[in-house]
Amino acid sequence: METVLQERHANKVKSGRPPALSLGAQLLMTLEFWREYRTLFHIGQDWGVHEATVQRTVVRVEDALIQSGKFSLP
Template sequence: MEQDRLTRTLKMNRKQFRRRTGVYPETFAEMEAVLNEREGRKKKSGRPAALSVAEQLLMTLEFWREYRTFAHLGDDWGVHETTVHP
């Protein structure tokens, strides 16, 4: 389900994408690139992330845009609310 949500959002036109996330697709791509670079520099220890970097970014933008609760975001994304919490 999470991948469908990401795919569906990425397929939106520029105006719809901005309305949904609060940023333009180009900005999202730049943000994702920075996060991927940072993720690549991190030591890999412990449990792998439940969501991809792009999914985490989209969920964060949804949180900032809509001020939804962690419980609601976790339910929509199929993860526990403690996974959503920073």
């Protein structure tokens, strides 16, 4: 999963502000959200980021994994 995120990040065209969390931390946060079903606010408190950042990160990671085609259900 992390390899997919690294490939997507390497192919990114737009530059901008660097992310608050590393790619590994973003993946771990997303997996934590999927597993525990905690609120975005509480996950954000644990990671030291705003809940909107958690929401954007989860959506971005989900989109990357879905578009890779390696993690789809039959």
